[in-house]
Amino acid sequence: MKTDNFAMPQGVDWIPVDTALGRLRDILQPLARTETLATAQAAGRVLADACIARRSNPPQPNSAVDGYGFAHAATGDGPQRLPLVEGRAAAGQPRAQPVPEGRAIRILTGATLPEGVDTVVLEEDTTIDGSAVSFDGPVKRGSNTREAGEDVTEGSPALPAGHKLRAPDLALLSAVGIAHVTVHRPLRVGVLSTGDEIIAAPDLPALPHQIWDANRPMLLSLAAGWGYEPVDLGHAPDSDNAVRERLDDGARRADVILTSGGASAGDEDHVSALLKSHGTLSSWRIALKPGRPLALATWEGVPVFGLPGNPVAALVCSLIFARPALSLLAGAGWTEPQGFAVPAAFAKRKKPGRREYLRARLNAEGRAEVFASEGSGRISGLSWADGLVELHDGAAEIEPGVPVRYIPYASFGLV
Numbered sequence: 246m247k248t249d250n251f252a253m254p255q256g257v258d259w260i261p262v263d264t265a266l267g268r269l270r271d272i273l274q275p276l277a278r279t280e281t282l283a284t285a286q287a288a289g290r291v292l293a294d295a296c297i298a299r300r301s302n303p304p305q306p307n308s309a310v311d312g313y314g315f316a317h318a319a320t321g322d323g324p325q326r327l328p329l330v331e332g333r334a335a336a337g338q339p340r341a342q343p344v345p346e347g348r349a350i351r352i353l354t355g356a357t358l359p360e361g362v363d364t365v366v367l368e369e370d371t372t373i374d375g376s377a378v379s380f381d382g383p384v385k386r387g388s389n390t391r392e393a394g395e396d397v398t399e400g401s402p403a404l405p406a407g408h409k410l411r412a413p414d415l416a417l418l419s420a421v422g423i424a425h426v427t428v429h430r431p432l433r434v435g436v437l438s439t440g441d442e443i444i445a446a447p448d449l450p451a452l453p454h455q456i457w458d459a460n461r462p463m464l465l466s467l468a469a470g471w472g473y474e475p476v477d478l479g480h481a482p483d484s485d486n487a488v489r490e491r492l493d494d495g496a497r498r499a500d501v502i503l504t505s506g507g508a509s510a511g512d513e514d515h516v517s518a519l520l521k522s523h524g525t526l527s528s529w530r531i532a533l534k535p536g537r538p539l540a541l542a543t544w545e546g547v548p549v550f551g552l553p554g555n556p557v558a559a560l561v562c563s564l565i566f567a568r569p570a571l572s573l574l575a576g577a578g579w580t581e582p583q584g585f586a587v588p589a590a591f592a593k594r595k596k597p598g599r600r601e602y603l604r605a606r607l608n609a610e611g612r613a614e615v616f617a618s619e620g621s622g623r624i625s626g627l628s629w630a631d632g633l634v635e636l637h638d639g640a641a642e643i644e645p646g647v648p649v650r651y652i653p654y655a656s657f658g659l660v
């Protein structure tokens with residue numbers, strides 16, 4: 246981190262979402278640990294260095310189709326008839342002898358163009374009579390061929406540092422001869438739940454006043470889905486010592502810690518209290534619904550995101566704040582979710598002052614419908630939804646048909 250705390254400038258009270266995001270982006274820096282992996286094993290990892298093409302793709306000019314190759318110079322308008330040379334050129338079986346001007350050769354897709362061939366005519370556009378191929382001219386010079394390096398040239402960057410490797414990237418790197426890549430080590434994301442009412446797992450008995458931990462499995466799974474190493478820090482009751490012990494454990498085993506619960510300023514909000522007494526807490530009151538309280542701190546130098554306890558707020562805060570922040574820490578840079586304007590299937594009057602995220606999904610007409618309740622404890626709405634509708638900070642009068650910004654879960658890397 247560039248500074249050891251997340252303090253907002255003096256006088257900032259309710260923090261607009263964009264200000265909070267800008268602040269996080271300024272404060273956080275990538276963690277430097279890297280390792281070298283075989284390209285084939287590196288899917289999901291983030292490149293620490295640019296990958297420079299060891300050779301061009303394609304390495305040599307070749308044919309894009311099955312057909313007949315020849316020198317363009319010997320052809321013209323109208324019917325063409327070129328005698329065929331013996332043999333053929335096929336992928337992996339290059340032809341050593343040149344093709345004389347005025348003659349043609351049988352050539353297959355992917356075959357290196359033999360010397361003397363710069364143009365290929367598609368098999369379906371030809372007729373063969375004995376030892377000659379006929380077709381209608383004119384044929385464009387270079388047609389149905391692929392130039393050496395037309396895709397990637399040797400020595401050029403095939404992929405930049407910070408790129409997260411996906412399946413197609415393994416194809417590209419392999420094609421240009423890159424067998425090993427230097428990648429960031431996966432970010433270790435510690436997840437801790439807090440609260441006296443929380444029972445660690447649903448296979449344990451719970452009294453009526455107790456609830457099973459819903460946030461921890463959700464956050465661990467989010468971290469894993471984003472390509473990080475989830476580190477389960479368990480659950481701590483509302484006691485300074487218990488929370489302290491878990492945070493110490495987290496600082497040893499994780500690069501960043503997500504806690505949930507105890508983030509606001511109530512009597513039992515031990516996470517805030519403890520982080521504050523440790524000296525590096527900034528409690529951000531964000532102009533956001535749901536997810537108003539967000540505690541940001543460092544514990545033994547490890548960034549801690551104190552997410553609100555309500556599961557809906559915990560998820561929204563994770564998607565909006567933790568996701569881009571973790572991406573930056575992991576070396577993949579800041580990320581913005583991709584949203585789409587779609588007509589609303591609902592009506593809502595919104596007051597100015599807070600940005601709102603509504604649990605949403607697209608109906609059969611491609612309109613965004615929203616979950617019946619905005620209650621921050623209504624976990625079922627998170628499962629009902631396939632994404633979020635984002636309502637900007639100002640006032641809004643939404644009627645059915647009015648365009649709204651819909652962000653699918655998939656745009657948040659939530660699958």
Ligand SMILES: Nc1nc2c(c(=O)[nH]1)N[C@H]1C(S)=C(S)[C@@H](COP(=O)(O)OP(=O)(O)OC[C@H]3O[C@@H](n4cnc5c(N)ncnc54)[C@H](O)[C@@H]3O)O[C@H]1N2
Pocket residue numbers: 438439440442443456457458459460461505506507508509510511514536537538552553554555556558621622
């Ligand atoms: N006086 C005020 N009270 C509250 C405010 C406020 O600004 N002033 N903000 C409200 C909002 S908004 C939220 S969100 C919550 C956030 O509170 P905490 O982060 O301190 O969370 P808790 O009080 O510990 O829990 C809130 C709620 O969530 C349940 N919970 C907590 N952890 C889990 C878990 N792991 N799995 C399932 N459910 C969990 C907890 O039982 C509570 O019902 O504060 C409001 N109050």
Ligand code: MOO
Pocket residue numbers: 533534535536537538553555557558621
């Ligand atoms: O963050 Mo709270 O859940 O907005 O309601």
